[in-house]
Amino acid sequence: MTNPAQPAKRPVNPRFSSGPCAKIPTFELAKLADAPLGRSHRAAVGKAKLKAAIDGTREILGVPDDYRIGIVPASDTGAVEMAMWSLLGARKTTMVAWESFGAGWVTDAVKQLKIDAEVKTAEYGQIVDMAAIDYDTDVVFTWNGTTSGVRMPHGDMIPADRAGLTICDATSAAFAMDLPWDKLDVVTFSWQKVMGGEAAHGMLILSPRAVERLESYTPVWPLPKIFRMTKGGKLIEGIFKGETINTPSMLAVEDYLLALDWARDIGGLQALIARCDANAAVIARFCAANDWIANLAEDPATASTTSVCLKFTDPTITDGAAFAKAVAKRLEAEGVALDIGAYRDAPAGLRIWCGATVETADLEALMPWLDWAYHAERAALDAAA
Ligand SMILES: Cc1ncc(COP(=O)(O)O)c(C=O)c1O
Numbered sequence: 001m002t003n004p005a006q007p008a009k010r011p012v013n014p015r016f017s018s019g020p021c022a023k024i025p026t027f028e029l030a031k032l033a034d035a036p037l038g039r040s041h042r043a044a045v046g047k048a049k050l051k052a053a054i055d056g057t058r059e060i061l062g063v064p065d066d067y068r069i070g071i072v073p074a075s076d077t078g079a080v081e082m083a084m085w086s087l088l089g090a091r092k093t094t095m096v097a098w099e100s101f102g103a104g105w106v107t108d109a110v111k112q113l114k115i116d117a118e119v120k121t122a123e124y125g126q127i128v129d130m131a132a133i134d135y136d137t138d139v140v141f142t143w144n145g146t147t148s149g150v151r152m153p154h155g156d157m158i159p160a161d162r163a164g165l166t167i168c169d170a171t172s173a174a175f176a177m178d179l180p181w182d183k184l185d186v187v188t189f190s191w192q193k194v195m196g197g198e199a200a201h202g203m204l205i206l207s208p209r210a211v212e213r214l215e216s217y218t219p220v221w222p223l224p225k226i227f228r229m230t231k232g233g234k235l236i237e238g239i240f241k242g243e244t245i246n247t248p249s250m251l252a253v254e255d256y257l258l259a260l261d262w263a264r265d266i267g268g269l270q271a272l273i274a275r276c277d278a279n280a281a282v283i284a285r286f287c288a289a290n291d292w293i294a295n296l297a298e299d300p301a302t303a304s305t306t307s308v309c310l311k312f313t314d315p316t317i318t319d320g321a322a323f324a325k326a327v328a329k330r331l332e333a334e335g336v337a338l339d340i341g342a343y344r345d346a347p348a349g350l351r352i353w354c355g356a357t358v359e360t361a362d363l364e365a366l367m368p369w370l371d372w373a374y375h376a377e378r379a380a381l382d383a384a385a
Pocket of ligand 1: 018019064074075076078101102142144145146147169171172190
């Protein structure tokens with residue numbers, strides 16, 4: 001085997017982390033100068049910014065007018081926990097997981113809330129049969145499994161006339177994939193994924209049926225203040241107009257507004273989706289052309305277009321974890337790819353973020369480097385043998 005020479009071209013931006021993700025391509029700190037820093041978030045200027053973040057989210061994502069959108073504490077985790085703690089327990093629950101984040105929600109429902117849930121899981125690389133689920137139960141699932149790179153191909157399996165609620169962690173899917181709003185009652189995400197925003201807050205989107213549940217059901221367990229969305233049996237509407245439960249970061253809000261402006265400028269949701277699709281396609285072509293690497297997602301229809309997870313399939317590699325780590329380290333040392341090791345709980349391999357803020361040209365520039373790093377590590381193995 002001959003080793004390829006070091007490629008001449010480097011990605012302009014080597015940031016391929018799956019979160020926090022690359023900032024928008026036009027990002028400059030100076031563009032956040034309009035943030036109302038040092039002002040109360042309850043002053044008119046702060047409230048207007050928070051409302052603009054909600055309105056911009058609705059506009060870009062195409063969220064129906066009768067769905068509520070709230071900015072909540074503690075990032076995506078905060079939004080998911082808030083939904084689970086506030087809504088679950090009213091009817092039977094189905095918990096679905098095909099990677100570690102979904103598994104975390106299963107643990108919380110079963111071990112913390114002690115819900116006697118039906119638990120459906122699949123191995124890394126596979127997906128649960130979403131058509132075989134009883135949607136008259138409440139169903140909690142993750143649209144895009146960030147640590148396995150397996151996503152829902154669409155929402156056709158979810159009936160529009162279900163009796164249960166669908167609670168969907170969409171943090172690495174929102175702004176990257178079409179979300180069928182009529183099939184989803186709760187959608188959560190954070191700002192630091194596909195939009196390259198700053199980590200802090202979670203977004204919680206509620207369908208009218210989710211609101212109906214909130215107003216008609218009180219869980220048996222206590223709810224801390226940061227999870228409470230109702231008062232006296234009525235929804236606290238202010239939360240969904242920008243009156244946040246506790247203090248938000250106005251710098252993070254400004255940054256999110258900048259990202260929404262960028263999304264609008266490039267053509268909105270379809271343009272964002274197209275960027276992710278084009279990015280993931282670069283890696284798909286590379287995998288197709290090389291027999292030593294493959295997508296962890298077994299069915300291409302379920303392969304993520306944001307968190308693309310890869311495994312080395314070269315049968316002569318005996319310690320897969322060490323090999324993948326060495327490849328990632330080599331690429332990082334060259335400054336061509338930062339933070340692309342597989343998630344700690346996932347099978348050994350690489351994870352390359354392909355979200356909308358990543359430039360396709362940078363992924364194209366990275367692929368020859370991946371080829372170079374693989375061959376360099378293979379040569380090192382051969383030399384040691
Ligand atoms: C699918 C999924 N859920 C939840 C989280 C946790 O998100 P956060 O750190 O925003 O709470 C992540 C983070 O990567 C994720 O990918």
